[in-house]
Amino acid sequence: MDFGFTPQQEALKQEVRQFIAENVTQEVIAELESAEEGGRGPNYRGLLLKAGERGWVGMSWPKEYGGQGGSRLNQYIVEEEFSRVGVSVGGAGSGAPAILAAGTEEQKRYFLPRIMRGEAVFALGFTEPQAGADLAGLQCRAVRDGDEFVVNGQKIFTTAAHYATHLYLMARTDPEVPKHKGISIFLVPMDTPGITVRPLWTIQNDPPAPIGTTYGQRRTNEVFLEDVHVPVSCMLGEENSGWYVGALGLNLDRVGASRYLLSVRRDEDIINWVKDNQFGGFSPGQDPAVRDRLAELWIEAQVCRLMTMRSMSLVERGSKFSYEGSAEKVFSPEHGVRTTETITQVLGPYAQLMNGSLGAIEDGLFAHNVMGSFQSGINHGSVQVMRDQVARRGLGMPRG
Amino acid sequence: MPKDPVCSKEIDVAAARTTTGTTRFGAAEVDPRAGTRSFFNGQWYYFCGLECRTKFLATPQTYLKQAGS
Numbered sequence: 001m002d003f004g005f006t007p008q009q010e011a012l013k014q015e016v017r018q019f020i021a022e023n024v025t026q027e028v029i030a031e032l033e034s035a036e037e038g039g040r041g042p043n044y045r046g047l048l049l050k051a052g053e054r055g056w057v058g059m060s061w062p063k064e065y066g067g068q069g070g071s072r073l074n075q076y077i078v079e080e081e082f083s084r085v086g087v088s089v090g091g092a093g094s095g096a097p098a099i100l101a102a103g104t105e106e107q108k109r110y111f112l113p114r115i116m117r118g119e120a121v122f123a124l125g126f127t128e129p130q131a132g133a134d135l136a137g138l139q140c141r142a143v144r145d146g147d148e149f150v151v152n153g154q155k156i157f158t159t160a161a162h163y164a165t166h167l168y169l170m171a172r173t174d175p176e177v178p179k180h181k182g183i184s185i186f187l188v189p190m191d192t193p194g195i196t197v198r199p200l201w202t203i204q205n206d207p208p209a210p211i212g213t214t215y216g217q218r219r220t221n222e223v224f225l226e227d228v229h230v231p232v233s234c235m236l237g238e239e240n241s242g243w244y245v246g247a248l249g250l251n252l253d254r255v256g257a258s259r260y261l262l263s264v265r266r267d268e269d270i271i272n273w274v275k276d277n278q279f280g281g282f283s284p285g286q287d288p289a290v291r292d293r294l295a296e297l298w299i300e301a302q303v304c305r306l307m308t309m310r311s312m313s314l315v316e317r318g319s320k321f322s323y324e325g326s327a328e329k330v331f332s333p334e335h336g337v338r339t340t341e342t343i344t345q346v347l348g349p350y351a352q353l354m355n356g357s358l359g360a361i362e363d364g365l366f367a368h369n370v371m372g373s374f375q376s377g378i379n380h381g382s383v384q385v386m387r388d389q390v391a392r393r394g395l396g397m398p399r400g
Numbered sequence: 401m402p403k404d405p406v407c408s409k410e411i412d413v414a415a416a417r418t419t420t421g422t423t424r425f426g427a428a429e430v431d432p433r434a435g436t437r438s439f440f441n442g443q444w445y446y447f448c449g450l451e452c453r454t455k456f457l458a459t460p461q462t463y464l465k466q467a468g469s
Contacts, residue, residue: 129438129453129454129457130457141439152439162424163424164423190425195427196417196419197423197428197430199429224430
């Protein structure tokens with residue numbers, strides 16, 4: 001089996017690289033690194049529009065909703081090239097897969113074109129202070145009142161809440177049934193009365209992390225919902241099916257280049273740095289221990305990539321996709337941690353110098369990566385939860 | 401005025417809920433230095449800060465018994 005790209009796909013890759021060189025400007029990067037914009041300001045949206053004009057956003061989405069109806073692999077090629085410079089373009093991780101899978105016709109026609117233009121951005125309102133890994137224990141309530149639900153509750157670590165247009169909200173709609181079966185999902189405009197947002201600042205905030213060094217962001221949030229009136233039409237999927245719709249959406253959103261590249265990009269960075277630099281006239285690449293560790297990382301990186309390609313292949317063929325994304329979400333972040341350990345050993349104290357410090361290597365890239373690599377094993381589903389999903393869905397083990 | 405169920409300090413609810421601005425798409429923002437709150441078993445509880453709230457959420461029944469709720 002040949003895992004390489006066709007000549008047409010190679011040409012697409014080169015075209016995207018050229019586009020990035022010409023259009024990912026310092027203004028775009030500055031915006032992506034800002035805490036308040038979360039990278040979604042006017043320069044980013046301009047870039048998204050230009051990419052959209054070339055048919056590179058939502059390439060695999062159906063044409064009736066503004067997509068290209070094309071290959072998921074082509075979309076991956078675009079995502080991979082943009083991910084290399086820390087820019088999210090393509091449509092992965094946008095919430096769109098869940099809307100395509102479970103949304104009403106009206107929701108698909110409203111949201112998908114807006115997601116492509118950067119005009120609809122979701123904040124994931126799942127985690128609560130006492131419901132993270134045990135998400136099904138969430139306390140946020142949505143009580144039916146005619147054509148509306150009235151929502152009361154609190155979310156935490158809601159990363160995009162300060163620049164999102166909508167909250168992708170998970171709430172309990174039936175407290176009388178087993179906890180997994182009484183949950184629903186709503187797509188709630190952020191300007192709905194009763195929603196308040198409170199900032200939480202992450203370890204990436206000061207000094208600011210260079211773009212692409214971290215899975216998390218500089219700012220995350222708490223979100224409070226108090227007597228928030230949400231029309232029934234905002235519900236995604238059937239009432240009380242939210243646990244399954246949410247799991248499906250997260251699983252589909254895990255498929256894509258950024259997941260794989262997040263851990264692998266640092267491999268490439270340290271390998272290139274070792275090849276290009278010397279310590280006191282001695283190249284670290286001459287050290288057998290360094291060569292051994294870097295070769296090991298490169299081998300692991302190929303496994304990460306193949307896992308991602310397999311997930312995409314399953315999605316593209318419409319095959320059952322249940323635990324594969326979870327397995328990928330274990331291996332890639334933990335590979336990132338192993339990469340970080342190696343970088344720390346190869347560079348010694350230089351690996352600890354942050355952005356802005358005299359002597360910082362690559363603007364503190366590797367120091368920020370220490371924090372980012374550990375974040376990636378927690379955010380968007382911890383590796384422990386992912387292992388549990390592999391055990392249940394992949395190995396057929398009972399729920400613990 | 402409600403009391404923090406952990407430290408029993410009286411909480412100024414108005415201050416905890418005072419908005420300091422809005423997000424780019426219209427959600428109200430509140431002052432992170434003011435008190436906070438949490439929704440538990442169908443009702444809001446107010447806290448002087450995150451430390452008390454974290455203690456409460458770890459073992460809520462302990463503090464609800466102490467408060468006689």
